[in-house]
Amino acid sequence: MMAQYIEIKAANADCLLFYRMGDFYELFFEDAEIASRALGIVLTKRGKHAGADIPMCGVPIDRADDYLSRLIALGHRVAVCEQTEDPAEAKRRGPKSVVRREVVRLVTPGTITEDRLLDPGRANLLLAIGRRKVSDAAFAYGLAALDISTGRFSLSEVPGAELPGAIARHDPREIVLSEAIHADPALARLWQDVAAPVTPLAQAELEPASAERRIKAQFGVSTLEGFGDFSRAEIAAAGAALLYVERTQIGARPPLSPPFREASGATLSIDAATRANLELTRTLSGERTGSLLDAIDRTVSASGARLLAEHLAGPLMNLRAITRRQEAVAFLAEDHALRRRLRDALGRAPDLARALSRLGLGRGGPRDLAAIRDGLDAAGSIAADVSGIGTLPEGLARLAGQLSGADAELVVTLRAALADELPLNRRDGNFVRAGYHPEIDEARLLGQDSRKVIAALQARYAEETGCRTLRIKHNNVLGYYIEVPQAVGEACLKGLMRETFVHRQTMVDAMRFTSVELGELETKISGASDRTLALESAVFEDLAARVLAQTATVAQVGEALAGLDVAASHAELAVELSWTRPHVDDGLAFVIEGGRHPVVEAALRRSGEPFIANDCDLSGEGRGRIRLITGPNMGGKSTFLRQNALIAVLAQMGAFVPAARAHLGLVDRLFSRVGAADDLARGQSTFMVEMVETAAILNQASRRSLVILDEIGRGTATFDGLSIAWACLEHLHEVNACRALFATHFHELTALSQRLARLDNATLKVAEHRGEVVFLHEVVPGVAERSYGLQVARLAGLPAGVIARAGAILKGLEKAERDRPGRPRIDDLPLFASLSPPPPPAPPAEDGLGEMLDALDPDAMTPREALEALYRLKRERAAKA
Numbered sequence: 001m002m003a004q005y006i007e008i009k010a011a012n013a014d015c016l017l018f019y020r021m022g023d024f025y026e027l028f029f030e031d032a033e034i035a036s037r038a039l040g041i042v043l044t045k046r047g048k049h050a051g052a053d054i055p056m057c058g059v060p061i062d063r064a065d066d067y068l069s070r071l072i073a074l075g076h077r078v079a080v081c082e083q084t085e086d087p088a089e090a091k092r093r094g095p096k097s098v099v100r101r102e103v104v105r106l107v108t109p110g111t112i113t114e115d116r117l118l119d120p121g122r123a124n125l126l127l128a129i130g131r132r133k134v135s136d137a138a139f140a141y142g143l144a145a146l147d148i149s150t151g152r153f154s155l156s157e158v159p160g161a162e163l164p165g166a167i168a169r170h171d172p173r174e175i176v177l178s179e180a181i182h183a184d185p186a187l188a189r190l191w192q193d194v195a196a197p198v199t200p201l202a203q204a205e206l207e208p209a210s211a212e213r214r215i216k217a218q219f220g221v222s223t224l225e226g227f228g229d230f231s232r233a234e235i236a237a238a239g240a241a242l243l244y245v246e247r248t249q250i251g252a253r254p255p256l257s258p259p260f261r262e263a264s265g266a267t268l269s270i271d272a273a274t275r276a277n278l279e280l281t282r283t284l285s286g287e288r289t290g291s292l293l294d295a296i297d298r299t300v301s302a303s304g305a306r307l308l309a310e311h312l313a314g315p316l317m318n319l320r321a322i323t324r325r326q327e328a329v330a331f332l333a334e335d336h337a338l339r340r341r342l343r344d345a346l347g348r349a350p351d352l353a354r355a356l357s358r359l360g361l362g363r364g365g366p367r368d369l370a371a372i373r374d375g376l377d378a379a380g381s382i383a384a385d386v387s388g389i390g391t392l393p394e395g396l397a398r399l400a401g402q403l404s405g406a407d408a409e410l411v412v413t414l415r416a417a418l419a420d421e422l423p424l425n426r427r428d429g430n431f432v433r434a435g436y437h438p439e440i441d442e443a444r445l446l447g448q449d450s451r452k453v454i455a456a457l458q459a460r461y462a463e464e465t466g467c468r469t470l471r472i473k474h475n476n477v478l479g480y481y482i483e484v485p486q487a488v489g490e491a492c493l494k495g496l497m498r499e500t501f502v503h504r505q506t507m508v509d510a511m512r513f514t515s516v517e518l519g520e521l522e523t524k525i526s527g528a529s530d531r532t533l534a535l536e537s538a539v540f541e542d543l544a545a546r547v548l549a550q551t552a553t554v555a556q557v558g559e560a561l562a563g564l565d566v567a568a569s570h571a572e573l574a575v576e577l578s579w580t581r582p583h584v585d586d587g588l589a590f591v592i593e594g595g596r597h598p599v600v601e602a603a604l605r606r607s608g609e610p611f612i613a614n615d616c617d618l619s620g621e622g623r624g625r626i627r628l629i630t631g632p633n634m635g636g637k638s639t640f641l642r643q644n645a646l647i648a649v650l651a652q653m654g655a656f657v658p659a660a661r662a663h664l665g666l667v668d669r670l671f672s673r674v675g676a677a678d679d680l681a682r683g684q685s686t687f688m689v690e691m692v693e694t695a696a697i698l699n700q701a702s703r704r705s706l707v708i709l710d711e712i713g714r715g716t717a718t719f720d721g722l723s724i725a726w727a728c729l730e731h732l733h734e735v736n737a738c739r740a741l742f743a744t745h746f747h748e749l750t751a752l753s754q755r756l757a758r759l760d761n762a763t764l765k766v767a768e769h770r771g772e773v774v775f776l777h778e779v780v781p782g783v784a785e786r787s788y789g790l791q792v793a794r795l796a797g798l799p800a801g802v803i804a805r806a807g808a809i810l811k812g813l814e815k816a817e818r819d820r821p822g823r824p825r826i827d828d829l830p831l832f833a834s835l836s837p838p839p840p841p842a843p844p845a846e847d848g849l850g851e852m853l854d855a856l857d858p859d860a861m862t863p864r865e866a867l868e869a870l871y872r873l874k875r876e877r878a879a880k881a
């Protein structure tokens with residue numbers, strides 16, 4: 001057996017091998033050590049290999065999913081190796097022959113389909129990457145995003161510079177690519193940084209011809225033209241994705257939708273750092289709670305939640321499409337009764353896409369069939385409901401039209417065939433409704449009758465032996481047996497009784513027997529239950545085949561339900577929180593009146609505090625405005641900056657926005673940078689990360705972009721930081737000419753508004769009350785006088801002594817700054833005046849104390865002499881002052 005294990009393990013060296021032995025999956029050698037550590041299960045040993053003990057641990061098959069999901073979450077891949085013949089057959093080949101086993105599936109993070117392993121509200125994307133050369137030094141990258149748990153399959157191509165942003169948008173669970181892309185030194189850092197495991201595939205398997213062949217075979221077509229015009233990079237990516245699916249699913253072919261091509265520039269481009277910083281789908285610490293997605297999610301179905309996340313990850317650039325989504329939201333926001341009915345029905349609809357995929361892969365169970373039944377049923381009732389409404393907006397009408405595509409007969413059949421209570425696995429039987437299949441009913445009756453006969457037999461034997469505690473029981477080793485107490489058992493071994501009862505086992509206080517009659521009955525019962533199972537299994541196959549014959553329509557119904565759920569979710573949110581429909585056009589307007597931050601507002605609401613709404617206008621004719629925001633720490637600068645970026649994202653995903661009124665010209669790219677946190681793991685300093693990200697903005701932002709910069713330049717010496725922030729502002733104003741919000745504590749920058757025509761200053765209002773600062777969180781035109789850093793430090797609990805000392809130092813610094821003749825002013829800077837030579841350094845103040853101190857030698861002094869010297873110094877200082 002070990003030889004077989006070693007052979008199979010060698011063929012799956014990069015996976016943990018779950019090796020089936022009876023009711024357990026066993027792991028051996030290093031796999032056992034890894035799994036026992038990861039899962040906290042006992043490590044034992046079994047036999048020896050090369051003179052050493054073989055470490056072993058095992059997981060029971062009925063709990064395997066739990067263990068699998070934990071291993072997958074830790075980034076492991078698991079090869080599941082099953083027994084592919086009955087142990088009895090192996091025995092027939094010879095006493096020493098080993099049961100045949102094969103790996104039936106590789107379980108990897110990007111290719112799971114089981115409900116218990118999947119997160120219902122999150123897509124489970126496998127992202128495959130291919131590329132093509134576009135010039136000597138540059139590549140274009142093809143991305144194939146495939147979710148085998150739902151069949152979603154999309155292709156797109158991006159220039160090399162946008163690859164990290166595109167990966168972040170897809171948020172894949174696993175990435176596959178060619179060895180060449182994986183080994184490209186220019187991308188090494190990217191693979192290191194992405195959260196998902198990255199699996200390289202051998203170059204030889206990824207030839208363009210085989211990629212194309214694979215796609216054609218998957219979809220049963222002879223040409224790809226019908227799907228769209230794909231680039232070589234996209235085809236390479238799709239080929240790699242399908243190869244990986246083949247390899248992990250081993251023979252099973254998931255039902256995939258035909259690949260749809262996402263046109264380049266179809267979505268608002270948001271790079272990875274901006275996504276993270278704006279906490280769109282998860283917070284900086286990786287949680288969903290506290291993200292924008294969490295704050296806006298009012299969906300009632302898992303497929304709706306997944307679609308909402310997809311929309312949020314890729315806000316649109318197409319005005320028509322945005323308007324279509326907005327119209328649907330507006331309609332549902334108005335019609336409260338319809339929205340309520342719709343959400344009720346949607347909440348009852350199970351996850352069609354995932355059930356369909358499991359059935360297609362041959363991994364489905366009776367509950368998946370029921371999911372199809374109930375999903376189609378809900379779709380039918382929604383379709384009937386909306387058909388009674390006069391004119392629906394285009395977006396809603398389209399979704400409603402998709403709902404009724406499936407064959408009504410299918411639901412009728414599934415209703416008739418499936419029982420009320422359904423087991424998870426079909427091998428558990430009892431899922432076909434009584435009356436659906438006469439032969440099943442007959443076989444079941446036979447089984448039930450035999451059980452009655454057993455009960456009668458037990459009564460008769462009890463009478464014959466005079467033992468009222470005689471029982472007929474069943475276990476897996478003996479099958480049916482008669483159990484009596486020891487004393488009665490002894491009697492059964494003698495006389496006439498010997499002819500009826502055949503001894504099987506003696507226990508501590510009981511004896512077990514069988515009889516000819518019981519043996520016959522047992523054969524009949526097991527025959528009946530085997531037959532019922534076989535018949536039920538055939539019914540299952542038939543129903544699954546009927547469902548799969550309508551894969552495309554069922555998938556479409558699933559998509560429509562998800563689309564309706566998202567529209568209704570936005571509408572619900574808009575009504576609940578008084579959000580409004582933004583006006584989006586192709587100009588360069590950016591007018592927000594009474595804007596709010598959805599996440600901060602929700603947090604404040606929970607603690608009963610109000611959120612102060614703020615306006616923001618960055619509109620420009622041909623060139624965007626820049627607003628420079630100074631203000632106290634804790635005043636609300638970052639909140640204001642982010643809320644405007646989030647409003648742009650929400651508007652372009654077709655949702656309503658948290659503002660009294662909003663008018664936005666389409667944004668093509670969104671950038672958001674904060675003085676970055678340390679990134680020691682990547683070996684980059686805070687400042688380096690900040691500068692790399694700022695460089696990306698200055699190089700890429702167009703007039704149509706929206707840029708949010710929060711405290712750029714704070715990670716270095718004051719004047720270095722100030723000069724960098726200054727120059728960045730000028731560049732944004734003159735070269736990028738984009739709409740921008742720039743928050744800073746460098747109050748010197750506010751003077752720039754006199755020179756840069758489209759830059760204006762805003763500040764966060766504060767009030768002082770008995771020496772305490774009160775943040776009003778109100779954005780008003782103007783310049784902050786102070787940063788109130790010390791007040792905030794006091795609120796944070798810095799010791800009073802430190803605060804007092806800092807106050808004294810601050811006073812000194814401010815005085816020195818006021819008195820210093822050579823302090824830089826705006827006119828001194830190179831853009832506005834010729835560079836004047838730096839003023840000569842002021843001579844140090846002469847008070848003689850320094851020399852006195854230098855003359856002292858503490859090591860040569862007695863304590864008394866030291867004390868006297870100290871008094872002398874103090875006297876001298878007082879005299880000089």
Ligand SMILES: Nc1ncnc2c1ncn2[C@@H]1O[C@H](COP(=O)(O)OP(=O)(O)OP(=O)(O)O)[C@@H](O)[C@H]1O
Pocket residue numbers: 600604610611612613614631632633634635636637638639640777778
């Ligand atoms: N508009 C608002 N209405 C009510 N409370 C607000 C508002 N904006 C911010 N706050 C509150 O003030 C806190 C601080 O806000 P924020 O982090 O935006 O300040 P900041 O000016 O960026 O501070 P720092 O300069 O220290 O980074 C928030 O956590 C929130 O509780």
